[in-house]
Amino acid sequence: MREHEELARRMRRLFDEYGVTVYEFLGGPGSGKTSLIERLVELMLRTTEPDRIAYVGGDVATAFDGERLARYGVRVVQVNTGGTCHLKVPHLEEAIRALGGREVLREVDVMFVENVGNLICPFVFPLGAHARVMVVSVAEGEDKFLKHPMSVRASDVIVISKVDLAEAVGVSVERMVRDAKTINPRAPVVVTSAKTGYGIDELYSVLARFRRG
Ligand code: MG
Ligand code: ZN
Numbered sequence: 001m002r003e004h005e006e007l008a009r010r011m012r013r014l015f016d017e018y019g020v021t022v023y024e025f026l027g028g029p030g031s032g033k034t035s036l037i038e039r040l041v042e043l044m045l046r047t048t049e050p051d052r053i054a055y056v057g058g059d060v061a062t063a064f065d066g067e068r069l070a071r072y073g074v075r076v077v078q079v080n081t082g083g084t085c086h087l088k089v090p091h092l093e094e095a096i097r098a099l100g101g102r103e104v105l106r107e108v109d110v111m112f113v114e115n116v117g118n119l120i121c122p123f124v125f126p127l128g129a130h131a132r133v134m135v136v137s138v139a140e141g142e143d144k145f146l147k148h149p150m151s152v153r154a155s156d157v158i159v160i161s162k163v164d165l166a167e168a169v170g171v172s173v174e175r176m177v178r179d180a181k182t183i184n185p186r187a188p189v190v191v192t193s194a195k196t197g198y199g200i201d202e203l204y205s206v207l208a209r210f211r212r213g
Helices: 002-018 034-045 064-070 087-100 100-109 148-154 161-169 173-183 200-208
Strands: 020-028 053-059 075-081 109-113 131-137 159-160 189-193
Touching: 002 034, 002 087, 002 100, 020 034, 034 053, 034 064, 034 109, 034 159, 034 200, 053 064, 053 100, 053 148, 064 075, 075 087, 087 173, 148 173, 159 173, 173 189
Parallel strands: 020 109, 020 131, 053 075, 053 109, 131 159, 159 189
Antiparallel strands: none
């Protein structure tokens, strides 16, 4: 574990040196990570050139998420972990090489890293991101935060997604917010719907607090 943390610290120093703010999105499969990143990229494109934004998507297989982001003209790298259920620092280093190498990072302001859909081990392997964003959809059940307290504690921002479905799945969003805040009082909790756009502005400004340079 020490070794992972040291590698993550090294990545953070690299990102700081090259002026890239890195947001890592973590959450279960189907929690809506990609859709949230799409909405945030849309907002960011109002003030930022597409080639100053990078997306690194980790999936066990397929390049579907990367294809979705590529439509915005941003720099996209899809990392297939080939069975591994989380990204590790070497995957991120491989992604930076695929972007064109470290020097390309000077031309990038923001990097979105979407981890493999999994609520457990991605939280144990830090990648050096400036903000780790945990995404849990209302459809995953009201008690999800209570079941994954370590992941909640390892996060800097907590997002409750797909709130447009809350009534249909009979979930109390208030209770989810309360649970998240109780387990990790340090992290802001943002309630969102990528479908209706609810909470996306708020999430955008919360993430802006982590911006470097
Ligand atoms: Mg995805
Ligand atoms: Zn794993």
